[in-house]
Amino acid sequence: MKIEILGCSGAVMKGYNTTSILIDGNILIDAGSAASALSEDRLCGIRHILLTHSHIDHIKELPFILEALYSKKDDKVTVWGSRDTIEALAGNIFNGVIWPKITELNSYKDIVFFREIPEGEIMLEGLAVKALPAMHIPGALGYLVSDSTGKVMFSGDMGFDTNFFDLAASLNHSLKALFVEVSFPDRMEDFARLTRHLTPALLKKGLEGRAPTTARIFAYHMKPRYIDEVVAELPPNVAYITGGEVFQF
Ligand SMILES: [Zn+2]
Numbered sequence: 001m002k003i004e005i006l007g008c009s010g011a012v013m014k015g016y017n018t019t020s021i022l023i024d025g026n027i028l029i030d031a032g033s034a035a036s037a038l039s040e041d042r043l044c045g046i047r048h049i050l051l052t053h054s055h056i057d058h059i060k061e062l063p064f065i066l067e068a069l070y071s072k073k074d075d076k077v078t079v080w081g082s083r084d085t086i087e088a089l090a091g092n093i094f095n096g097v098i099w100p101k102i103t104e105l106n107s108y109k110d111i112v113f114f115r116e117i118p119e120g121e122i123m124l125e126g127l128a129v130k131a132l133p134a135m136h137i138p139g140a141l142g143y144l145v146s147d148s149t150g151k152v153m154f155s156g157d158m159g160f161d162t163n164f165f166d167l168a169a170s171l172n173h174s175l176k177a178l179f180v181e182v183s184f185p186d187r188m189e190d191f192a193r194l195t196r197h198l199t200p201a202l203l204k205k206g207l208e209g210r211a212p213t214t215a216r217i218f219a220y221h222m223k224p225r226y227i228d229e230v231v232a233e234l235p236p237n238v239a240y241i242t243g244g245e246v247f248q249f
Pocket residue numbers: 010055057058157221
């Protein structure tokens with residue numbers, strides 16, 4: 001499984017892209033920055049877009065990604081998310097005011113489909129994808145993506161949730177990588193809890209007391225203005241990403 005981190009920041013700032021993670025060149029997790037990070041040819045290789053939730057740092061380039069796809073290709077593209085996320089996009093972005101409705105866009109070329117992601121595992125482009133409920137806003141999701149050699153877990157945005165860490169621990173050696181959001185430094189834990197995000201201390205609390213994972217653990221979604229503080233506070237077994245990294249698991 002090839003994973004390209006096009007962007008993974010929790011806010012927009014010069015030099016930092018918001019969350020878009022490309023898997024095997026054709027599955028995109030979140031639409032925060034792919035249109036500005038990828039060439040048009042590579043954009044047109046996307047077949048599925050898995051949205052974690054409707055916050056703007058995760059969807060802001062979706063209109064422009066779809067615009068590239070409409071202009072270049074005839075293959076179908078599916079945008080997946082929870083019912084809350086799909087309804088939020090239809091009501092607030094693709095509503096004929098902020099951007100054309102999907103029905104209007106599809107009257108030009110009927111290739112883009114918005115679909116509620118089912119519970120359980122679905123197969124997309126040879127990968128098994130499972131949506132994981134995330135404690136952030138209603139309908140927020142993380143994703144577990146598997147191929148024949150292993151599993152990779154993406155938290156999406158989430159507050160402290162023992163279920164997430166229990167699942168990661170239960171996957172044992174099959175879990176190759178764990179990408180987990182850490183948005184704020186420890187001194188902002190009250191605000192992090194209020195907005196349902198993690199801090200390094202909350203991540204540590206989630207990892208402690210469970211079977212130690214052999215997976216590589218990466219913190220992401222740091223707010224750029226707090227990156228130095230967050231990185232200094234991360235547990236020693238946790239690496240971090242800021243965008244531009246490429247992994248093969
Ligand atoms: Zn976010």
